Amino acid sequence: MDYKRLGERIREERLRLHLTQAQLAEAVDISDTYMGAIERGERSLTLATLVRLVNRLGVSVDYMLSDSVSDNDSNILDQFRQITDGQPLERKQMAINVLRAVFSYFKSECE
DSSP states (O other): OOHHHHHHHHHHHHHHTTOOHHHHHHHTTOOHHHHHHHHTTOSOOOHHHHHHHHHHHTOOHHHHTTTTSOOOHHHHHHHHHHHHTTOOHHHHHHHHHHHHHHHHHHHHHHO
């Protein structure tokens, strides 16, 4: 398991919610020091702690562990859903337009 990447992802989600390490640590009943070590990838965490973290952050376990799970179409689509979940319809449409432009660029590069 890539604990460094897991920690980075936890940090990204914490910042997205405008939480401090101390606030998140308190919410999931761990110490500030342990929270910092998790985010830096220096410490592993129990399944119970991971579940409390994902519940507080509002993300799924599979999203948090996506770097440790082999990629397939289903996992990729789940990641897209995780990213767009809760976003307004206009932003989702904008993301689709950006994705279309990226794939169009790739297609033209290959020709």
